[in-house]
Amino acid sequence: MKSFFKKSFSAFIAAVTLASSSVTGRTLFSTSAASIQFNSPSTLSSSAALIESRNVQAGSYTIPDLNIPSKSVPDTESINFVKDMRLGWNLGNTLDAIDDTGWVGSEMGIETCWNGGYKTSKEMIDTVKAAGFRTVRIPVSWHNHVDGNYNITKQWMDRVQEVVDYAIDDGMYVILNVHHDNDEKYMYPDSKHYEQSKKYMTTVWTQIADRFKDYDNKLIFETMNEPRLVNHQYEWWINPSNSDCIDAIKTINKLNQDILNTIRSSGGNNGTRYVAIPGYDCSVDGATNENFQLPTDKVQNRLIVAVHAYLPYGFALAEQSDSQSVDYFNINTDTGEINQAIDKVYDKYVSKGIPVYIGEYGARDKGGNVQPRIDCAAYFTAYASSRGITCCWWDDISFMLLDRSNCTWKQSEIVAAINKYARGSAESTIVTTVSKPVTTTTTTTTSTISDSSKVYGKKGSDGTVDFGSPIGDIAFVEIKTGSNTGFMNGCLGFSPSLDGKSYWVAYVWETKKSDTITIDINSPKQIMDVSTTEATAVTDEDTIAKLVSNIKKQKTAFLQAWYASDTSGKQIDPAESAAESLEAFIIVSGNDTVTTTTTTSTSSSTTTTSTTSSTTETTTITSSTTSMTTSTETSTTSDEEEQISYGDSNCDGQIDIADAVLIMQSLANPSRYGINGDNEKHITDIGLKNADCYNVGDGVTNNDAVEIQKFCLHLIDKFPTKQV
Known part of the structure; x- marks a missing residue:
């Protein structure tokens, strides 16, 4: 044409x-x-x-929320x-x-x-x-x-x-x-x-x-x-x-x-x-x-x-x-x-x-x-x-x-x-x-690593891995995929604090086969300021440098699998089950060689990508706030029977990304967003019970935030998803 x-x-x-x-x-x-x-x-x-937005009239623009019945x-x-x-x-x-x-x-x-x-x-x-x-x-x-x-x-x-x-x-x-x-x-x-x-x-x-x-x-x-x-x-x-x-x-x-x-x-x-x-x-x-x-x-x-x-x-x-x-x-x-x-x-x-x-x-x-x-x-x-x-x-x-x-x-x-x-x-x-020039860094790492120099992170129930030593410049994610696994992705993530603010920093990995993936701590793929309800991307280079320096000194990280599919493209859920083993390790011995070559270039745009399954749902078209309803179950307390709205961590009557945000904020900064936090939007006792929507009974973890996002993306249609 x-x-x-x-x-x-x-x-x-x-x-x-x-x-x-x-x-x-x-x-x-x-x-x-x-x-x-x-x-x-x-x-x-x-x-x-x-x-x-370049070359457009002043004003604001919205992407409509659409839900069309799939055939x-x-x-x-x-x-x-x-x-x-x-x-x-x-x-x-x-x-x-x-x-x-x-x-x-x-x-x-x-x-x-x-x-x-x-x-x-x-x-x-x-x-x-x-x-x-x-x-x-x-x-x-x-x-x-x-x-x-x-x-x-x-x-x-x-x-x-x-x-x-x-x-x-x-x-x-x-x-x-x-x-x-x-x-x-x-x-x-x-x-x-x-x-x-x-x-x-x-x-x-x-x-x-x-x-x-x-x-x-x-x-x-x-x-x-x-x-x-x-x-x-x-x-x-x-x-x-x-x-x-x-x-x-x-x-x-x-x-x-x-x-x-x-x-x-x-x-x-x-x-x-x-x-x-x-x-x-x-x-x-x-x-x-x-x-x-x-x-x-x-x-x-x-x-x-x-x-x-x-x-x-x-x-x-x-x-x-x-x-x-x-x-x-x-x-x-x-x-x-x-x-x-x-x-x-x-x-x-x-x-x-x-x-x-x-x-x-x-x-x-x-x-x-x-x-x-x-x-x-x-x-x-x-x-x-x-x-x-x-x-x-x-x-x-x-x-x-x-x-x-x-x-x-x-x-x-x-x-x-x-x-x-x-x-x-x-x-x-x-x-x-x-849509503006940004500096990106590509790192090629050549490693000669002996098993004796590897320090594997000890896994916690909430997805954390504890290395016991500062992480430093390089970490590794080691994946052994299942025989029918076609794709997996996830991240090594951190929740640092800086100047009174809380952040989420992610180093993304993906693979189609068993592999050991090098994570360059100097090059995070995603940096978010999660101190307020409306989280924002961090682009200030000085702030990024300080956060990276902070992370290098940390001894723990979140090791997460986000999405996995089999060789035919069908989603594997939970994603972790696509791997026979999923571990992270760092190198602490000075006897081994980890050579890093860094090339800095300028690109015209950056992209942050999220991957979800192709499951579809039928709802109605709306251009205003979409109310999400969930199945409601009854939890019995010692004194009375109360209604729990699983997923509604902020108790506003609907399930949306704000609920996932609040959970992550409360975990990252409990003094401000926890049950007794000093922020007016802190999580309440009822909100804490609502938030425990995955593996109900094991307390609130970042897995609950993940489940809420799955709900918002129509990958699941009800809570709770699992019970301890």
Whole structure:
């Protein structure tokens, strides 16, 4: 898509599963700073982080709390593959740019002629990955880069591969296609031009397939982009009774088959590679009309239906000069086109085990209408996720999220919104970003460690490990995973105090196998000020340095497993059970070598990620504080029978992140937040009983805070979860 080329779009192209409760029920953003959600020692909730919105009007913005009934999604390999793509970003108006008049002057200069002059860099893709996107769609136009026999120039193919490798090296999914080659001289989907189109498309795809044949399945081929009758009265919508439309659809069917056959016969991993298949103009109607057919494949379950959906049209796609254009989106009344479109492809394909992905969606900027764009983006992503469909945001000048001039997020609040509701096959990741340059440190540690020099932390019932000696610069987490474990993550955490304030500092680890992970105490991944109810991320370098120095002198830490899944992606609960052993140790002997090499670099954004399971619940949409109800059980005291509201530690009548915050505060700073604390929001006797919601009877621990967060994320639906 080149956004300003589209003057109209099919009115027939017409779509949450997981609601993360915050203290206020809606996540607040302002142009200066914002609080997302408290991240206690378990990152099952998103961390509070400082978010700066650039180039937006003064005011505050909110991410709506959405709960949409999920529909059943078949548990097939291909469905799970697309779900695991999770959330995508388009490298728009870049390698897909074209120059048919020669005004650019050089073949390689075409890459930057539509996007303001910015050549794609590894830093751009790293920034996209860091912000929670798991997929990059790389649209590529080829006809400006071929000779008379359609041989692609080496320099262009090399450049395309270079950009693909940026994302592949980051472990991302990549979608590679043939984009703006829809022309009578190259590919034009009607019977008259079929032979010419077949020759061009199969010749080009033979070369693409050969160049990338050894790439694994994270590289996905997409046959065509929005194939259509250019300049026809039905270019952008289908008249099902029009003979030209019917002919075009049937020609697209043939070309899809020709291209698939070419890919499958090209060797390497292309015999089983996933291939995305579009219908007419890549619309929902194009993929669901009676004349469209998926090609016949030599392998099973390797085709993905590709659609685009900028909805509702008047808000999302129509330019401001269009009479249909509106700059507002009412999340309670303007969702019909979205629901209709996504349900249509769900009913025809997803419900039958055939995956669908939305290769392009978004809402263009119309004079700084940030809040409506947030609402629309959140709802669209959430609704698609509830139907097992992954979406890729179209990013160009009009839809811009990423400012390519400095690799920062121009609309970080939209990035946070779509991350909140994008769902992977095994988890949901909620991301917050700091859209200003920050210094990050990467540490490579080479260790020669004898068993005699290891001091293993003695485990406490509350998850603490006691080393008996100061931790120092380096600690280690040693994990022996179970035979069926596919993934685990967690942290080594600390609750230091500094200048009368309480903090939470976490060093995150993750693994897919048995491993010993080095923890560099100089480089914490998460630092939170938990002294007040509204916890905030710590960014002051002096404070961070003091906290790190404090931690090096400590002798105890929290060793936590946050999330685990088996080899099929199914959650393992509790996470600790995924490991045969999970231990932490430090090195105290001076005879062993621990060599640390530190490299400091500047990146344009940081990301704090929380991982949760893909369990979904059905509730109602609300834009105000979400009240959570729990099962109520009776506890008998010596004198009377009283009602316990498990999870409601602050006794305000609802279960939300504030309850988890209070528990962690009371544990970290009992003189202020404990039962007799001097803060007005200290935990009360009743609150203490309510807080004991995990292993009821063993007292309040950070495990209770974790369970409350699971409840808020709909991973569990009632308390208590266990009884001693």
